[in-house]
Amino acid sequence: xxxxxxxxxxxxxxxxxxxxxxxxxxxxxxxxxxxxxxxxxxxxxxxxxxxxxxxxxxxxxxxxxxxxxxxxxxxxxxxxxxxxxxxxxxxxxxxxxxxxxxxxxxxxxxxxxxxxxxxxxxxxxxxxxxxxxxxxxxxxxxxxxxxxxxxxxxxxxxxxxxxxxxxxxxxxxxxxxxxxxxxxxxxxxxxxxxxxxx
Ligand code: GRF
Numbered sequence: 099x100x101x102x103x104x105x106x107x108x109x110x111x112x113x114x115x116x117x118x119x120x121x122x123x124x125x126x127x128x129x130x131x132x133x134x135x136x137x138x139x140x141x142x143x144x145x146x147x148x149x150x151x152x153x154x155x156x157x158x159x160x161x162x163x164x165x166x167x168x169x170x171x172x173x174x175x176x177x178x179x180x181x182x183x184x185x186x187x188x189x190x191x192x193x194x195x196x197x198x199x200x201x202x203x204x205x206x207x208x209x210x211x212x213x214x215x216x217x218x219x220x221x222x223x224x225x226x227x228x229x230x231x232x233x234x235x236x237x238x239x240x241x242x243x244x245x246x247x248x249x250x251x252x253x254x255x256x257x258x259x260x261x262x263x264x265x266x267x268x269x270x271x272x273x274x275x276x277x278x279x280x281x282x283x284x285x286x287x288x289x290x291x292x293x294x295x296x
Contacts, residue, residue: 099181100129103131107183107269107270107273109139110270110274112124112145114277120278125146126147127146127148130149130152136183150170159186159189159192164191164192178200178280190237201232201234201235201277204230204233205228205265208233209240211223213240216228217258217265218262220261221252225252226251227250231247232246232247232273234287234292243290246275246276248269248271249268279295282295
């Protein structure tokens with residue numbers, strides 16, 4: 099699992115694994131932020147957790163860093179790379195190392211509101227329904243084939259904070275369910291078309 103932030107999706111996944119709902123284990127958590135909450139949550143649960151420096155760019159890994167991330171994940175023999183708030187764009191070499199094995203969760207109903215602060219984009223636009231999307235990662239930004247989505251209502255008195263929290267509650271349901279389906283080999287992908295069994 100790769101993350102840069104507080105780690106609520108890691109906690110949800112770890113809880114679901116602990117409850118026997120996801121036949122998987124988190125082999126390692128990597129972060130580009132030394133004091134990210136996700137690293138603390140992982141260590142508290144005795145999951146290997148490491149800060150790997152991202153290199154000299156702001157929005158992507160530099161070449162050496164990308165090689166280090168790939169090597170660490172391959173050494174852990176991961177079957178799946180789960181992004182949870184990892185704030186770096188992953189490029190060709192990384193994606194080729196894990197073909198159709200990198201998934202992400204985004205806090206909107208894609209293709210609406212890709213990019214940063216999607217809940218705020220939704221609120222500013224005035225949509226009545228938003229949600230979250232689990233998708234396979236390709237070279238674009240939040241543009242890969244969609245595996246699953248959950249809708250979330252936008253309420254009249256929502257603030258960015260209250261809407262984000264409601265979306266994150268949906269994320270904590272949807273992501274473990276999709277990862278369980280992937281672990282059970284119940285996910286098929288043909289081009290942009292996917293099917294996710296239970
Ligand atoms: C999630 O809200 C996800 O939609 C976005 O990054 C956030 C990560 O949150 N991609 P957390 O670190 O899992 O709490």
